[in-house]
Amino acid sequence: MADQILYRKAEEVSGLQNYIVSLTEEEKEAVARIIESLPALDVRRMENETLTQIQVAAQQLPSRLVEHLVRFRREPNRYGVIMFRNLPTDAELPATPADGGFPADKSTFVSEYCLLQFLLFLGEPIAYEDEKAGLLIQNVCPVKGQEKRQENTSSNHLNYHTEDGFHPYQPDYLSLIGLRADHDRVAQTLTASVREVLHTIPSTALTLLRQPLYRLSPSSSFNITGEDYSVVLPVLSGSLLEPQMCVHFSSMEAVNREAKWALDTLRNALLHVGIGFQLNPGDLLIMDNRLVAHARTTFTPRYDGKDRWLQRMFTVVDFHRSSFSRGQGGYVCSPLYVESIKNGNSTSLQASKPVVID
Numbered sequence: 001m002a003d004q005i006l007y008r009k010a011e012e013v014s015g016l017q018n019y020i021v022s023l024t025e026e027e028k029e030a031v032a033r034i035i036e037s038l039p040a041l042d043v044r045r046m047e048n049e050t051l052t053q054i055q056v057a058a059q060q061l062p063s064r065l066v067e068h069l070v071r072f073r074r075e076p077n078r079y080g081v082i083m084f085r086n087l088p089t090d091a092e093l094p095a096t097p098a099d100g101g102f103p104a105d106k107s108t109f110v111s112e113y114c115l116l117q118f119l120l121f122l123g124e125p126i127a128y129e130d131e132k133a134g135l136l137i138q139n140v141c142p143v144k145g146q147e148k149r150q151e152n153t154s155s156n157h158l159n160y161h162t163e164d165g166f167h168p169y170q171p172d173y174l175s176l177i178g179l180r181a182d183h184d185r186v187a188q189t190l191t192a193s194v195r196e197v198l199h200t201i202p203s204t205a206l207t208l209l210r211q212p213l214y215r216l217s218p219s220s221s222f223n224i225t226g227e228d229y230s231v232v233l234p235v236l237s238g239s240l241l242e243p244q245m246c247v248h249f250s251s252m253e254a255v256n257r258e259a260k261w262a263l264d265t266l267r268n269a270l271l272h273v274g275i276g277f278q279l280n281p282g283d284l285l286i287m288d289n290r291l292v293a294h295a296r297t298t299f300t301p302r303y304d305g306k307d308r309w310l311q312r313m314f315t316v317v318d319f320h321r322s323s324f325s326r327g328q329g330g331y332v333c334s335p336l337y338v339e340s341i342k343n344g345n346s347t348s349l350q351a352s353k354p355v356v357i358d
């Protein structure tokens with residue numbers, strides 16, 4: 001069932017305005033000039049050397065923007081998000097990919113370069129072979145026939161979730177850049193931060209939310225083959241006063257009634273602090289995936305090539321932790337595989353296939 005939609009528009013949340021950074025025309029030109037100096041990108045084969053060149057070039061970004069990124073990484077704000085507006089955009093765009101896949105006919109790379117330049121200040125890029133073909137920069141578009149799915153190819157309400165929270169190497173940061181708005185300009189990406197609600201949650205609920213009492217199944221965007229699988233996790237972890245949160249209001253189930261009560265309490269609290277961001281061309285929203293859950297409101301696609309189109313990229317702060325899964329020099333985690341635990345009734349997801357080095 002879809003969550004009841006309750007949110008304030010980002011422009012109306014006064015404290016958030018410090019973290020909505022609109023580029024001046026000079027800053028926009030400076031970003032565009034850096035991008036012009038960079039070669040054409042092959043998004044399907046991003047070499048380490050290419051990433052290094054992009055990151056070196058990004059050191060020339062206007063210092064105000066760099067300062068915002070550095071501060072966000074060091075001390076995330078209570079909303080767990082930062083947004084940049086008025087970024088340069090691609091002069092021409094091909095049709096919005098009908099299948100949400102790679103747009104082979106996109107011949108300029110302004111949106112990709114904006115994502116990469118900004119996100120490389122927030123860790124190392126990461127992707128997953130079982131999701132969106134392991135693309136580092138993924139396309140988020142409505143797909144015909146998938147309107148009601150709880151994944152980003154849908155257009156009905158998408159419930160709050162932590163991105164890939166079931167994955168051992170889930171993203172620390174998740175970013176979305178707007179290429180095309182929806183026709184009616186109604187789609188809002190919603191965020192809800194644990195830091196906004198923690199003080200409202202009774203301590204009994206907090207204690208339960210810190211226990212591994214929550215079963216989480218991978219999202220349907222992940223092509224994991226095998227039997228039924230899930231992981232059992234706590235919802236809150238880490239610091240008592242500034243915990244991390246992992247939730248999913250479609251694919252997470254509490255294992256008993258008390259745990260369900262605690263999750264419902266958190267869910268209701270989050271539903272009251274939602275913030276809505278409309279992602280127009282040139283808008284970049286960066287979320288700390290450890291602090292915020294995100295969702296999306298309903299919109300109506302026309303499947304006419306001009307539908308809503310976002311691009312998405314993930315980063316992690318500790319890249320080494322996933323090195324076994326990624327193998328040498330790569331940023332794509334190898335497929336998860338499912339291993340039954342015969343003595344319990346459960347299954348568990350294993351980190352990855354071992355990497356074979358010739």
Ligand SMILES: O=C(O)CCC(=O)C(=O)O
Nearest residue numbers: 140152188189295296312
């Ligand atoms: O469409 C959106 O605004 C967000 C979709 C989403 O949850 C995602 O791409 O991770």
Ligand SMILES: [Fe+2]
Nearest residue numbers: 152161163294
């Ligand atoms: Fe998502």
